[in-house]
Amino acid sequence: MYGGGTIFENIKGTELENEDPGQLAAFEARIDRGEKIEPRDWMPALYRKQLIRMIEQHAHSEIIGALPEGTWITRAPGFKRKMALMAKVQDEVGHAQLLYSAAETLGKPREQMIDDLINGKSKYSNIFNYPAFTWADSCFISWLVDAGAIVNQLANAKGSYGPYCRALDRICAEESFHLKYGHHCVIYLATGTAIQRAMFQEALDRWWAPMMHFFGPSDNISAHTETLMRWKVKMATNDDMRNQFLDMYVPKIWELGFTIPDPNLRKNETTGRWEYTEPDWDEFKRVINGDGPCNKERLAVRRIAEERGRWVREALQSKQNVYVTPLA
Template identity: 55%
Template sequence: MTEEQKTAEFEERIGRDEKIEPGDWMPEKYRKQLIRMISQHAHSEVIGMLPEGKWIPHAPSLRRKMILIAKVQDEAGHGQYLYHAAETLGVTREELYQAFLDGRAKYSSIFNYPSLSWADVGMIGWLVDGAAIKNQTMLAQCSYGPYSRAMVRICAEETFHHKQGKEMVLKYAAGTAKQRDMVQDALNRYWWPSLMMLGPHDSESTNTPQLVKWGVKTKTNDEVRQEFIAETAPELIASGLTIPDPDLHQDEDGVWHHGPIDWDEFWNVVKGNGPCNAERLGMRQDAHDNGQWVRDALEAYSEKKYGAAAFA
């Protein structure tokens, strides 16, 4: 069979809503796009542990502390799970991780913004996880089996995080003056980056058409962003908080319109010039470097105990 015939057959399978599984024939470009997306997603989970993990020691009640540790643990679990999904495409977790540490692989731009107060933990849960769920619910329909199944599982946990974040924001919005100020400040800083994290406008998104055709994405960035605003804005407004977009309004058909997004900022952060790019990657690099002797010891121990065959 020629490459064209194989591709045609592959696209027919996708047309029939069949899942593509590891080992099935797939166009090289499909494989590459999936490795890119799944590994970026995995890196995002791993780096996403940092902005919230930073607040674990400061959690102001035993209950909040428990919830936050569990949440950050889930993110580590999602990272692990996604690296495994990527490995089904013929890459190793180690090489993917190295590309991330070297700055060759991207991760979600949102994690390059600082978490400056305890209320950020709630706002990240509500907005950032909320935006991520929108994206991930779509990806749960994606044509590649392992990614689709990973998303189903991850979405279930993210939905829980989203609820917990929202509960916290709503409580503080109705709380003491200090709590209200703190949570409004968190909204001021996280609203725009949350809209940006759903990706550039369709007109600027070079990957989207092909990804939609191959059933990797089933909606465009703007469609997902629109859903996110329609779901989140009314609840934020009802809580008494002010969304930092004077142009935001609903037209007579109920459609939400937002003001212009500062894409210069977005691209700058993506390129590595965000407020925390260096800090976040530096922390992961430190953890990696500080853990080298531990991983060396593990390997040496296994060789002694089980023989060199264990690593053959």
């Protein structure tokens, strides 16, 4: 699942001053040639820092994203839906492991990343700070949040850092079932009873604003990311990703006869871009800074899991266990 709307730090104009100009030029030339950067290659400290930040946020989003859907496994309608949702949630947690491994190759140990998550220092995708009230909310996540994530992940898989691209290739291959499963669930609700249709419409009404936030603040207010795009850390602007998602999925939502809760949503055929009511970015900032409906619960559940698993880790720990940075 997820990988959108990464919050990058503002880049200061002085951050590249200490880099060796020759090495920096060779690094940029390699990226321009379309070659991947591997863990032991020289890289600017800023590239390393921003990649760790991005991959780590992505990994956290996978494990936190498993929580609102995981809640629905026991209540999913029927055995087949339960099996599918369980497999999907298992995949998401597996994706977190792949992503933590990719970030680790840059020098930040996994345990430090998990520590930063449960202490609130690292962010994760804002959309998982909202609750899944009904089965239809779970279906919305499986179909449309995953769809948004795939838009983002397919773009990032063409980025410059080898281990992240390899993890994303694998993740995208696994996601193909998630998207089909999610669409299948929504088609069943859409073609079902009036109550089922109303249930999905209500979920759509609840999740549309977080979905528009999903790709991150609009380009005119988001952090300066030209350097990150040149280095192929960020592969498209937030607005471009949002536009691509709308282009691919709004027609599919309309086809099912649902109403998207934005009277201004339309495609401008002249520009080819979607027009919409500007999302409430103050709400986005408020939630991402901890004041959303589920922030406390999400972190509490992770902290309790860490706490409850500690005795197992301690029992298995031995002096022979020595952590080193993984290879690739």
